[in-house]
Amino acid sequence: MSTETKKYPSNPILPVIHLQHGSALAVSMAEKAIEAGAGGVFVIDHRPGTFKNEGILAEAVTDVITEFPELWVGVNCLGLTAIKSIEFFGKETGVDAVWVDNALDWQSRMSVRQDHRHMEEEGSALRSVKKGNAVVFGGVSMKGTGYVRDDEEASRLVAHSQKYIDVVTTSGVGTGQPIEKPRLQALRDVIYQGDKLAVASGVDRDNLYWHLQLADYVLVGSSIETEPLSGIFDKNKLASLMSAYLEFELDNLAGIKKS
Numbered sequence: 001m002s003t004e005t006k007k008y009p010s011n012p013i014l015p016v017i018h019l020q021h022g023s024a025l026a027v028s029m030a031e032k033a034i035e036a037g038a039g040g041v042f043v044i045d046h047r048p049g050t051f052k053n054e055g056i057l058a059e060a061v062t063d064v065i066t067e068f069p070e071l072w073v074g075v076n077c078l079g080l081t082a083i084k085s086i087e088f089f090g091k092e093t094g095v096d097a098v099w100v101d102n103a104l105d106w107q108s109r110m111s112v113r114q115d116h117r118h119m120e121e122e123g124s125a126l127r128s129v130k131k132g133n134a135v136v137f138g139g140v141s142m143k144g145t146g147y148v149r150d151d152e153e154a155s156r157l158v159a160h161s162q163k164y165i166d167v168v169t170t171s172g173v174g175t176g177q178p179i180e181k182p183r184l185q186a187l188r189d190v191i192y193q194g195d196k197l198a199v200a201s202g203v204d205r206d207n208l209y210w211h212l213q214l215a216d217y218v219l220v221g222s223s224i225e226t227e228p229l230s231g232i233f234d235k236n237k238l239a240s241l242m243s244a245y246l247e248f249e250l251d252n253l254a255g256i257k258k259s
Contacts, residue, residue, distance in 0.1 A: 014220065017033075029231070031068070039072060075089045075095055090132040096134060098137070104161055135167060142171050158190050168196070169199075171202070198218065199215045205237075208241060
């Protein structure tokens with residue numbers, strides 16, 4: 001599938017805005033992300049009043065896009081299935097990406113080695129709806145019901161799922177918990193050359209360097225907020241994270257490799 005119409009972030013740092021009760025906070029946090037130099041933002045429904053309410057989420061995303069039309073903006077609606085979320089938000093004007101926690105629903109209830117026919121049918125449906133302009137960040141072995149503890153099983157899941165999504169998105173076992181480096185390396189090893197991998201938990205200033213050695217994008221929330229899931233970015237924490245990213249970039253330019 002051609003991805004010529006899809007727009008990818010300008011750099012790998014993608015702050016996650018945990019939406020509270022409306023648009024004002026989302027717009028304010030998007031402005032902070034722009035000022036810090038982030039590659040874009042994701043807006044996600046995560047609190048009572050917004051959770052499972054795609055209308056409120058869509059309004060907030062639209063307001064962010066209207067206020068900052070050049071900003072790369074993605075969305076994650078926890079209340080919708082992957083296919084419904086892509087169908088709904090993928091048609092929203094200006095939405096650059098749709099992030100879904102479980103790219104394929106079957107992954108939360110069975111082994112990748114089971115019921116292959118069902119997996120192919122669901123995967124084909126997902127592939128058919130992702131042909132729009134929005135980049136699909138597909139959760140594979142994400143925290144929660146879809147998390148797969150066995151590294152080999154998770155690798156098989158990634159190898160199978162990546163053909164249906166644009167960016168394989170994975171995480172540690174829970175919110176704020178980083179993925180183990182050997183596991184991330186194992187998942188990177190099965191990603192097709194040229195395809196992309198994102199991490200969406202536990203990334204902070206101290207571990208950013210090795211994450212960026214293996215992942216194309218990091219989705220950061222708790223580590224840059226005033227309190228976990230507050231929805232409010234701490235300006236100093238965000239600036240510190242971006243400083244670590246710039247250090248990584250400078251080392252890359254100089255050919256410096258750190259373990």
